[in-house]
Amino acid sequence: MLNIYNSLSQSKETFKPIKPGKVSMYVCGITIYDYSHIGHARTFVSFDVIARYLRYSGYDLTFIRNITDIDDKIIARANENKESIHELTARFEKIMHEDFDSLGMIKPDIEPKATESINEIIEIIQTLMDKGFAYQGEDGDIYYHVPKFEDYGKLSKQNLEALQAGERVGVASDKKSPMDFVLWKMAKPEEPSWSSPWGEGRPGWHIECSAMSKKCLGDHFDIHGGGSDLQFPHHENEIAQSEAANGCCFANTWIHTGMVQVDKEKMSKSLNNFFTIREVLALYRSESVRYFMLSSHYRSQLNYSEENLKAADASLERLYLSLRDLDLSNLPEVSTDSDYLAKFKQAMDDDFNTPEAMAVLFELAKEINRAKSTDLERALLLAAELIELGGVLGILQQSPEAFLKSSSSGEDSDDSRIGQLIAERNQARADKNWARADEIRDQLQAEGVVLEDKAGETVWRRE
């Protein structure tokens, strides 16, 4: 039985889909105008595992992850670059897909874009106008009138009075209430715009997600997710828009991921302390980066550091080492009543507890290592389980040799040269010239290549 922590109720709830056997999930994607950073990676790897586990559990999942491709920052960046917003967003969309692929993320079923949902956006705004939840200011912009929505604050546990007390001063506008937010913004000259019943303009920040989730999943769906920094105001505003417009419930379960920290501070663009996915993938193996993302629970903060990334790589190396020297081409069928599978599921059923689930992977690795020398059949069965469970987390799907010989940076030292040095070293060993043998090993070690002398042969791997 799957239990998920719901931000709405602030507690773990037994998950019950609206339609038995089916799950609809909408995850807020990125506003696209720059390279994606490690914080994005953390959130989307988390939802990737959630999606995989829902499917592994037998649910028929529809997974939506949007792209917000119109927004003030996009316009500003495109102007800086002297290019169109479409050129800018198309370029970074391609980069984002490459980065996400590198991290082993499965693709969402639909990846809607704000600019391809303008009709739906206008429809919702019109409904909100008709129902009296929205109004047009003197500047022509359309605003959502927050005090009109009684449940405002139910997700972020804020109340309007407190929010207004904390409101920063000096915001001059013709809003009726300081908490009101823009649904439709009138276009300034030379800004990209679409025609609407209220004039040429573009959508405000929050409305596109209400429109895209409705377009893809309908008024009422199972799971809505995103980074915890979106909980307020973005998700709160989505609820206000969608529930008011649709006159009914919106998402049942809200899932929020913890932020990535650098030196105990949130990684963010405004603090300029972020690492892009590209930068990090140049330093560490991509699968190790993914492993790192899953090594702590998705709701807790994750501290980015060289030490932690190296530890993740070493841990993953241990798992792959256990699979080495086994014939993985012909794996036996995994038995459904395996204790390890049961333990793994129990961990994942408890709000997707990946650290606990990964502990099961290490138990399997240890058992495989033991069984290798005593009971090869058992070792293979356990290896099949390890690979299957790894697959649920999106790891351990390459051959051990491929992982162990891969390097973090693209600049591999030459494999054939490594082979030559090993041959030379083995000649030295045969001659009992230990000094020369150790010299070669030290030299390779300095290049990040580790040698292991097995019976009859010497194998190598990169670390």
Added chain:
RNA sequence: GGCUGGAUGGCAGAGUGGUUAUGCAGCGGACUGCAACUCCGUGGACGCCGGUUCGAUUCCGACUCCAGCCUCCA
């Protein structure tokens, strides 16, 4: 100031009202020319103060500290 969440062994990170998390690092042993890999064994922990309890790291309350949101943010 308001609202959330957190504080676990050298590091990372789960979990539990009484019994081994797990990984890395350490220590002892086996294996090895020496290593590496692997196995066997092993030390080390629950921020602080009270309360509940036969017993609390785990429940309750206060305190201290840390982080997130309240402006753009994954």
